[in-house]
Amino acid sequence: MEVNGINLFYAGIAYGTYPAGDGRTGHHKIKKEGLPIHKMRREFPYLLGGSRGTGKIQIYYALLPEYRKKGCFSGKPKNWKSESVRQLLEEADRKASLTLDCREQVWATELDNQYRQIPIELTAALLYRQRPFDKICITLSADSGEYELSQVIELIGPYLPRTRQVLFKGEENPAYEALEDYLYEEFGILAARTDMPPAEVPWLDMEEGGAAFLAGTASGFHEKHICRLEILKFLDTSVKNGYNTEVN
Numbered sequence: 183m184e185v186n187g188i189n190l191f192y193a194g195i196a197y198g199t200y201p202a203g204d205g206r207t208g209h210h211k212i213k214k215e216g217l218p219i220h221k222m223r224r225e226f227p228y229l230l231g232g233s234r235g236t237g238k239i240q241i242y243y244a245l246l247p248e249y250r251k252k253g254c255f256s257g258k259p260k261n262w263k264s265e266s267v268r269q270l271l272e273e274a275d276r277k278a279s280l281t282l283d284c285r286e287q288v289w290a291t292e293l294d295n296q297y298r299q300i301p302i303e304l305t306a307a308l309l310y311r312q313r314p315f316d317k318i319c320i321t322l323s324a325d326s327g328e329y330e331l332s333q334v335i336e337l338i339g340p341y342l343p344r345t346r347q348v349l350f351k352g353e354e355n356p357a358y359e360a361l362e363d364y365l366y367e368e369f370g371i372l373a374a375r376t377d378m379p380p381a382e383v384p385w386l387d388m389e390e391g392g393a394a395f396l397a398g399t400a401s402g403f404h405e406k407h408i409c410r411l412e413i414l415k416f417l418d419t420s421v422k423n424g425y426n427t428e429v430n
Contacts, residue, residue: 186237187225188303191278193217193271194290194418196245200252200259209250213266217244217274219282221429222421228306231339239307242282242429243421244274246293267293282429291414300413305386306337308408308416312384315341319349319379321387326357330388335364337386342369349376349383384408 202208225238246267249259271293278284286301318338323330338345348371350358358373365371379385387409 186234187240188237188286188301189240189242189278189282189284190286190288190301190304191219191275191282191284192241192243192288192290192417192421193274193293194243194245194421195248195292196422197248199247200249201247208247212247212270216277217246217270219244219274219278219429220421222424224420224424226304226307226310226420228303228310229340230302230306231336234303234336237303239303241417241421242278242284244271244278245421246270288414288417290418291411300410302333302336304413304417305408308413309337309341309384309386312406312408313341314344315384316345317347317349317380317383318345319351319376319383319385320361321350321352321385321389322355322357322361323388323390324353324355326355326388331357331360334361334386334388342371345369345371347371348373349379350374351376351379351385351387352389379404379406381405 200208201212219242222241222243225240227236227238229236246262250262250266251260252258253260271289275287278287286303288298288300288304318341320334320338322334338348342365348365350362350373352358362373365373381404384406385404385408387407390410
């Protein structure tokens, strides 16, 4: 089987830190040379239906120190100017794209004032980590259409031959009906509805940020919840906890 893959660039924040660690002059170096870009030693495998099949994600990343420097007399942290942050991140983005072939870019929520779509490969990588499973819960966004439906089918497609049950959570809309028809006609699976996915069942939530979970329809924590918010948390934790190398 052919193995595909993507290079992904992630921009996050290193909380509680200063450039070069000294809090005095490091910000001059980082403004001149840019944010250092690191490469994760570990790759993340994924499965997708259709032509993309199996693949791996190679992650490169840059972490912006939370503070620019310490005050000369007070020693208190000085924040970055918004224009400096934008320039540093955009330059790191360009460098990752041009020199490291990073076709996908994801920024931490705190840095990104524009909505960036999560690459389907990244969502697929988190679903892959839930294996093995023979049940899955799906939440579609309120305004889901053909594009989102095709993404969901591509995400769950490799697992459907071994799937015994599919649960739907969310308000009814035509996309659920289309997905229900597809599951029955292609795999003989009868979908059912649920108010809350069982804790042991992976939950693919296409609502932005996992709104169906966060809006109060359930309490507590669902550790198999795959949504935008949890994907970003996973990505941020992975780059900060991994054994990584600097590439520039």
